[in-house]
Amino acid sequence: MDPRIDYAKAAPGVLRAMLDLGKQVRSSGLDPKLIDLVNLRASQINGCAYCIDMHWKDLRAAGESEQRLYGLDAWAESPYYTDRERAALAWTEAVTKVHDGHVADPVYEATRRFFTEKELADLTLGIVAINGWNRLNIALRTSAGTYQREARGQVRSESQVRRPEAHH
Numbered sequence: 001m002d003p004r005i006d007y008a009k010a011a012p013g014v015l016r017a018m019l020d021l022g023k024q025v026r027s028s029g030l031d032p033k034l035i036d037l038v039n040l041r042a043s044q045i046n047g048c049a050y051c052i053d054m055h056w057k058d059l060r061a062a063g064e065s066e067q068r069l070y071g072l073d074a075w076a077e078s079p080y081y082t083d084r085e086r087a088a089l090a091w092t093e094a095v096t097k098v099h100d101g102h103v104a105d106p107v108y109e110a111t112r113r114f115f116t117e118k119e120l121a122d123l124t125l126g127i128v129a130i131n132g133w134n135r136l137n138i139a140l141r142t143s144a145g146t147y148q149r150e151a152r153g154q155v156r157s158e159s160q161v162r163r164p165e166a167h168h
Contacts, residue, residue, distance in 0.1 A: 004140045018136070021129040028122035033062050037085060038092045038123070039130045041072055045096045048134035049144035061149050087114040088123060095127040 008015045025035060036059045043051035056069060071078035075089045091111040094103040115123060136142075 001141050001143075003143055007136060007140055014136070018129065018132060021125065021132070025122060025126040025129055028119075028126075030119060030122055030126070033059065033064060034085060034088055035126055036062065037064075037072070038088055038126055040069070041075070041089055041092050042096045042127060042130045043134055044073060045093065046131065046134040046138065048138050050137040050142040050147065051130065051134055053144050054147040057147060057149050084114040087111045091115075091120075091123060092127050095124060096131055 026032065036055050040052060040055035040059060043055060059069060060066075065080075068078075068080045071080050072089075075081055075086065081089065087110055090107050091103075094107045111120060
């Protein structure tokens with residue numbers, strides 16, 4: 001599938017705004033691996049091939065096991081996740097599928113057992129951000145498989161961002 005437009009070039013403010021959401025989430029104190037796990041799960045639900053590729057690669061680079069990644073589609077039945085991760089994944093699914101009837105109170109109550117109010121607000125922003133990235137990349141057909149993770153500790157400047165491959 002051919003990309004429709006390169007929104008990073010056509011509308012750099014869109015890219016900056018999305019990257020700023022990611023910076024807020026990454027500076028929140030939430031575990032970066034948890035954030036990437038949530039990003040991967042939301043991207044699976046939404047069918048965003050570009051973001052699935054990105055977050056799979058990021059999680060593997062962070063030392064995540066193949067078993068946990070392969071089991072993510074069936075996380076509720078898989079024994080590989082902590083209770084906190086399960087709560088985050090349940091919250092991710094509820095927020096991502098909000099069109100299915102809002103976020104149910106039992107999901108909220110279960111999630112609150114593992115996350116403070118601040119953490120839940122930050123986690124929710126992360127889910128909002130990845131859903132935004134998914135929609136941008138799906139609608140504008142960002143090419144999957146092109147993401148290359150930067151070396152650890154290396155940060156791209158805005159002038160180095162060529163496409164929406166920037167870590168979100």
